[in-house]
Amino acid sequence: MKFFLSVSLFLAITYTLFTLPGCNGEIEGPPPPGPAWVTFTASSSPLPSNTVNQVYVDRELRVWFATNEGAAYFKDNSWGIIRDSLKYFIYDNGGTQIPAYNVTSITQGKDRSIWFGLRGGGVVRYNPFSQNGNIWTRYLNSEFISSLAADVSDATINGEMWIVTGGGLNRFVLNSTDGGVWHYYQTPQIPSNQNTVAVRSPFDNSIWIGSASNGMLFISYDPFFAISNIPLPAGYIGKITGIAFDGNQNVWISKDIGISAVNLESGIWTHYTNANTNGKLPPGNVYAVASDLGSNRWFGTDSGLVHLVDTTWSRFTTANSPLPNNTVMSLSYDQRGNLWIGTRGGAAAYRPEGTRF
Numbered sequence: 001m002k003f004f005l006s007v008s009l010f011l012a013i014t015y016t017l018f019t020l021p022g023c024n025g026e027i028e029g030p031p032p033p034g035p036a037w038v039t040f041t042a043s044s045s046p047l048p049s050n051t052v053n054q055v056y057v058d059r060e061l062r063v064w065f066a067t068n069e070g071a072a073y074f075k076d077n078s079w080g081i082i083r084d085s086l087k088y089f090i091y092d093n094g095g096t097q098i099p100a101y102n103v104t105s106i107t108q109g110k111d112r113s114i115w116f117g118l119r120g121g122g123v124v125r126y127n128p129f130s131q132n133g134n135i136w137t138r139y140l141n142s143e144f145i146s147s148l149a150a151d152v153s154d155a156t157i158n159g160e161m162w163i164v165t166g167g168g169l170n171r172f173v174l175n176s177t178d179g180g181v182w183h184y185y186q187t188p189q190i191p192s193n194q195n196t197v198a199v200r201s202p203f204d205n206s207i208w209i210g211s212a213s214n215g216m217l218f219i220s221y222d223p224f225f226a227i228s229n230i231p232l233p234a235g236y237i238g239k240i241t242g243i244a245f246d247g248n249q250n251v252w253i254s255k256d257i258g259i260s261a262v263n264l265e266s267g268i269w270t271h272y273t274n275a276n277t278n279g280k281l282p283p284g285n286v287y288a289v290a291s292d293l294g295s296n297r298w299f300g301t302d303s304g305l306v307h308l309v310d311t312t313w314s315r316f317t318t319a320n321s322p323l324p325n326n327t328v329m330s331l332s333y334d335q336r337g338n339l340w341i342g343t344r345g346g347a348a349a350y351r352p353e354g355t356r357f
Contacts, residue, residue, distance in 0.1 A: 033354025037322040040065075041346035046079040048072055048101075050324070052342030057334040058108040065347055066103035066330075071116055077357060085136050088121025107148040110159025111174065117145030123163055132178050139163075140170065149198035153205035155221030162207050162219070164195045169209060169217075190217060191229050199243045202293065210240025210253070236260050236271050242289040242331075244297070252297055254289040259299060272308075280313035281306060290331035290339065298339060300328030305341060316350075324348055 042050050049069035056064040062073040062080075070083035083101050090100045105117035113127040122140040143165050151160040158174035168186040175181070186193050192214035199208050207219035215231035232238070238255035245251055249264045259272040259281065274283040281299070288300035299306040304317035304326045316323050325345025332340045336356040341348045349355050 033351070033356055036352055036354060037348060037350050038355050038357075039322050039324050039346060039348045040074070041324060046072060046081055047347060048081060048083065050346045051344050052329060052347045053103065054105050054330045055332045055340040055342040055347065056106040056108075057332050057340065058114070059112065061335055063332075063334060063340055063349075064106045064114075065342065066106045066116070068102050070101040071103045071106060074357075082116075082126075085126070086116055086118060086121070086124055088118055088142075090120055104145055105148045107150050107161075109150045109161060109174065110152040110156070115148050115150070115161060117148045117163070120144050123148070127178065130178050134178050137178070139172070140165065143167075146196055147198040149200050149207050149209075151200070151205065151207060151221065153221050155205075155225075162198045162209070164198045164209065166194065168193045169195055185227075190227070191215070191231075196240055197242060201245050203245060208243045208251070210243055212239045213237060216240065216243070216253070230262075232260060233269050233271075236269075241285070241287050242300075244289040244291045245293065246291040246295070246297065247293045248295075252289045252291060254286040254299055256285050257283075259286055259289070277313060280315070282315070287327070287329050288331045288342075290333060292333055292337070292339075298331050300331050300341070300343075302327045304328065305331075322348065 040047050042048065047065060047067065049067035051068040052065050054066040058064065062075045065072045070081065070086055073080045086101050086103060087099050089097045092098055100121065102119035103116055104119050107115050109115060111129060113125055116124045118124065120142060122138050122143045123145050125137045127135055127137065140163065145163060145165055147164040149162045158176055160174065161172040163170040163172065168184055169190060171183040171185065173181045192211040194212035195209050196212055197210040201208065205221065209217040215229060218228045218230050220226050238257050240253055240255055242254040243251060250261050251264060253260045261270045272281050274281050282301050282303035285302050286299050290298045295309050297308045304315050305323055305328050307314045317326050323343065324347065325343035327344040328341055329344060330342035334340060338349045338351045338355050341350060
């Protein structure tokens with residue numbers, strides 16, 4: 001029996017002003033489980049757009065959605081919408097200036113400020129703890145931001161922000177006030193200016209940067225700050241779209257074609273394609289990857305949501321599940337074990353034992 005309930009029926013939606021309440025992120029007892037699937041679309045929820053570019057879960061248990069029409073967060077069956085503070089301007093084909101709100105990425109800094117990457121509008125920082133009253137600050141105006149990742153380790157006092165653009169790599173070292181110091185990395189300092197994705201390892205707080213054709217950068221803070229290059233093996237080079245980690249020392253890499261994984265202890269690479277999985281991995285783009293830090297690995301493709309547990313493959317599509325759309329762009333686990341799924345037709349939460357919000 002399929003357990004599915006539209007969010008408009010399952011959730012009592014409450015519109016809220018954009019306030020980020022102080023919270024220690026602790027869960028006070030698990031809520032009762034709901035249906036295995038819950039979907040969110042622009043017509044059934046406050047989601048600003050059905051095109052969800054990224055799903056991000058912060059330390060306050062807020063689930064953030066970066067969409068083509070602004071950002072939103074969901075927590076405790078309530079929503080917050082952020083749009084006007086993210087506005088920038090683009091030009092249409094006739095040369096007319098029009099407002100845009102396209103958010104590509106979201107992350108949370110060590111100081112718990114929220115950062116928004118924009119598709120041509122730079123990066124915006126929301127800092128409710130600002131000492132000089134500058135709650136909203138914009139950096140890298142007009143830049144196309146591909147991805148964001150934050151250093152939250154004890155190696156830095158106030159944290160650092162890594163900002164991926166089409167022209168190189170930006171590092172912002174936060175100071176104790178509202179500002180910071182910028183560092184820029186371009187070729188030949190790094191192998192490629194065409195970087196695509198940035199993530200933080202949950203195990204050692206290292207930062208990993210994926211590129212369009214030159215493998216990955218590994219940024220370590222322990223025992224000292226260092227940047228190393230990790231090339232993809234010959235024959236499996238491609239545009240990296242996502243990076244995830246599991247509890248067996250494997251780094252999983254989604255690419256424009258196929259999946260690669262490297263074991264950090266042995267250095268052994270494994271590659272998955274449509275051909276060597278007997279069609280279980282669909283052909284075409286793999287946009288995202290996520291892991292429960294155990295044996296469950298998930299891949300977002302343009303032919304549905306693919307699951308790999310140990311050596312068993314399965315796939316969810318709009319034909320056999322409530323998945324909103326077969327093009328899956330982003331995946332993220334929350335602290336309650338829900339898998340959050342961003343697609344080109346809305347978002348969904350999935351937990352086989354029943355979703356918990």
